[in-house]
Amino acid sequence: MKTIKLFAATVITASALGLAACSSTSDKPADLEVVNASQAAGGSNVQTAGLGADGQFNSNDPMAAKLGLSRNTIYFGFDSSNVANEYRDVVQANAQYLRAHPNARVRLEGNTDPRGSREYNVGLGNRRSQQVADSLLALGIPAEQLVTVSYGQERPALLGNTEEAYRADRRVDIVYEVS
Numbered sequence: 001m002k003t004i005k006l007f008a009a010t011v012i013t014a015s016a017l018g019l020a021a022c023s024s025t026s027d028k029p030a031d032l033e034v035v036n037a038s039q040a041a042g043g044s045n046v047q048t049a050g051l052g053a054d055g056q057f058n059s060n061d062p063m064a065a066k067l068g069l070s071r072n073t074i075y076f077g078f079d080s081s082n083v084a085n086e087y088r089d090v091v092q093a094n095a096q097y098l099r100a101h102p103n104a105r106v107r108l109e110g111n112t113d114p115r116g117s118r119e120y121n122v123g124l125g126n127r128r129s130q131q132v133a134d135s136l137l138a139l140g141i142p143a144e145q146l147v148t149v150s151y152g153q154e155r156p157a158l159l160g161n162t163e164e165a166y167r168a169d170r171r172v173d174i175v176y177e178v179s
Helices: 002-021 037-041 062-066 085-100 118-138 163-169
Strands: 049-051 057-059 073-075 105-111 146-152 171-177
Touching: 073 085, 085 118, 105 118, 118 146, 118 171
Parallel strands: 105 146
Antiparallel strands: 049 057, 073 171, 105 171
């Protein structure tokens, strides 16, 4: 009987220690780090654009800036692939640019926050980029000008496990490729 009690106490103690080791608390600092957009693009043949540290739009594409493409990112709600009404003007401005420049090619990069499995996030990023592509197609942009890709959680806009970082990561970046 003593052996059974000792064995049960050992199992309970080992289980408690094992669960404590799996705790979700982290000693990592909660500071956010901005990822360099040109490094995230992964190549020098890509135009990158976005908000700088001062909150102002920065673009390598002077033609896009001339046409008023002040925003090339569309943000999404948690677990959503629907383009919110507040981003319809972003889609329309990019459609206007693509119509005026039929040789321009755009890559729609779907991204997610890190919550969820890798497979799920790649699928969600794909649905997001496809939603933006469908919106552009509905505005008369030929499919040949569009490429969709999903990076899932692999290219965060902000590093950190905060709601602010998660909101910044749930996005589609509209990236113009240099011909």
